[in-house]
Amino acid sequence: MKLKLTFFLSLVFLFSQAQNTKDIQQIKKIFDTALSNSNSYDWLNYLSNQIGGRLSGSVQASQAVTYTEKIMNELNFQKVWKQEVMVPKWVRGTPEFAYIELSPGVTTDVPLLALGGSVATPSLGIKASVVEVQSLEALEALGKKKIQGKIVFFNRPMDPKEINTFSAYSQAVDQRSKGAAAASKYGALGVIVRSMNLKQDDHPHTGGMSYGDLSEAQMIPAAAISTNSADYLSTTLKLNPSLKFYFKQNCKTMPDVLSHNVIGEIRGSEFPEEVIVVGGHLDSWDVGDGAHDDGAGCVQSMAVLEILNKIGYKPKRTIRVVLFMNEENGLRGGTQYAKVAKEKGEKHIFALESDSGGFTPRGFSIDASESHFNQIIQWKPLFEPYFIHSFTQGGSGADIGPLKVDGMVLAGLRPDSQRYFDYHHAATDSFKAVNKRELEMGAAAMTALVYLYDTYGQLGAQIK
């Protein structure tokens, strides 16, 4: 009996060793191909430099739909289609203008960007005294008397001590997203926010904001200023509390317009009903070229099928690339994709999103049950030769979030985060800020995880 068991265990061992050797070889092929024979960097060049910023509802967003649909068709996906989705359309209008008035006639210009979704200032702009606060709570403590008729300046920096810069972002971004709604309630005329940027520079970073339940009449204009401007304003305010801030913006929210998610798939040879999604978002903010956010995620997602095809791998399951529209200011694409999938009764087992920049991949965050997480964790040694060491539980991506049902596994690519907020939502988010090898390493990491998930399937997921 004991002998038999040993023999059986040896067989299992040999089998798993053989599997492992095959996986090691396949993953080596995936990285080799990504680093020497992928078109992802050229696609990103086109998206960034020929199209540029792709705000939902813009001509550029529409061009990006056409371009990526064309690329997917050239890649010989079995099926490529556009999925209709109505998206919000906010337009920036003519460039903003702002200055600090130290005393009448003595002014310093300040680069400023309206926040996405903000209302315009009156056509002549707003000029008012400034009250600086570090938080929504501090605003509340000041109360109406000290706020009414003023411009509220939110100036809490992102915490440089956070190793994961996304944590620093999460802790600071309420100023941008909720600051205007809060300040309006105390009679503020407008809101300016220190940019969500860990670097000291002159670039304002835009981004989404919401007025919550405010009526149109209560909405006040909100804008971002650069970290350098924020420090300058703060210092100058201490010396001269009566200085005034002026800004003018004529952004506007238009009626929703028709746009599209772009989808391409290769149908599975054994379990076609089991769908694996890999994606990023096609829209971006209008300033900059959306190269890191999220052109990188889009081209990496397309590269997953490009690379699998180049290494001659035939998926057992259906692998679908989804380029979502409108992540930045509505999440309509992600919501629509999930809605249609549910209506059609599609069985999604795994979704992987890349929306944290085209930097060197460090690992994955995985939103899954303990057993499904453990299934993925056992593949970790396969990634270590590529310096991909970090597999953490919890968190995936905004666009694939709505897909989540019990038993499904969601994951997010986690690249090195140190430089991300230097570029995020700013004019600096351009093609030249993306390193070709770092982008390709990310594509390879995604391809390797999709390969493993396709090969082994999800624990207990097979419907056959």
Added chain:
Amino acid sequence: MKLKLTFFLSLVFLFSQAQNTKDIQQIKKIFDTALSNSNSYDWLNYLSNQIGGRLSGSVQASQAVTYTEKIMNELNFQKVWKQEVMVPKWVRGTPEFAYIELSPGVTTDVPLLALGGSVATPSLGIKASVVEVQSLEALEALGKKKIQGKIVFFNRPMDPKEINTFSAYSQAVDQRSKGAAAASKYGALGVIVRSMNLKQDDHPHTGGMSYGDLSEAQMIPAAAISTNSADYLSTTLKLNPSLKFYFKQNCKTMPDVLSHNVIGEIRGSEFPEEVIVVGGHLDSWDVGDGAHDDGAGCVQSMAVLEILNKIGYKPKRTIRVVLFMNEENGLRGGTQYAKVAKEKGEKHIFALESDSGGFTPRGFSIDASESHFNQIIQWKPLFEPYFIHSFTQGGSGADIGPLKVDGMVLAGLRPDSQRYFDYHHAATDSFKAVNKRELEMGAAAMTALVYLYDTYGQLGAQIK
């Protein structure tokens, strides 16, 4: 008896837990300080933008000695001194000039840099046919008949499939370091080498080369051209094998001059005779500002003592910052430091070098015996919260290499390597290519390892 043992083991456990908690806290303080309160980035700004390229023997190298000595004095090190060392002095002279001549009068200019240590061309330059080879072996196979009177063009690219780009560098760099010596033996007039760069761009990358045992009369000029130029030349050669290449350079090797290593130390409170060295090299190539190579390593090394001081840590052992002169073209500083240490009978237990760029730290390479390596490996979990996962055995750094004696531990900081060769030895190695947080993370990683080594000492090293 059993109870007693359990009690004893519990005490050991509690003690080691307490140590661990203290280490976790200290390392958190180290990273917090590095990311929010270190001057390393400002020092690098000065070295890069106020001083610039610091080739051994140059005015800039001398300015860098003066500047870093001043900084160390301001940091209140207990002892700061300059250690004399004679260094080679090679000068580039007036800017090089080169072109491809497709046919008489039809030329395309080519950016070109003389390799460090090369002789000049004749004053009117060299114009000759080009023979392209991929390796020293291929050169040998061609033989004298096909090489004599020609310019040899070494064009084997760095392998993009290598995940660690330093491996790709090692595999390709013989063309640069030994190409001229080899080609001279077959009667070549000169050598041009494809830049050691994984990126396609227009920047030639210089670097050291040697003529080996050749007499002065046999030395032929050698230079680098950019990856773009190399591809263009290679393609054009196939269409037009009779094209000619022209280049002119008037670089020169001068007599050796006096220079210095810069050294600062804090003396150990318990084991002052045990010396821990942390360092980088102060010299750089003359093109670019030597920001990554190796201004980063110098400011990170100084930051180790700055940070330990700021968190109030008093070293038990003597910690010495050594900024080595002449790593790039002679290693005289590293050799001299080791020589003096030996003469004085100093006991070095640990040396850590940073000379792989100021990028996000990924780990350390450790040149040590099995037992000493295992001592360091046990600290690895302390680094994982900072995404520093890779502790590998073997390899440290060029400047600390000569210090090695039996029982000593050498280590090298291993940052992410994907972008390093975009900048290495090129005009692009400038301050703006360094990210503040990545630089500071590297300084923190080094400080943490030095802190642990100082706290626990080396297994079996204490002389008391």
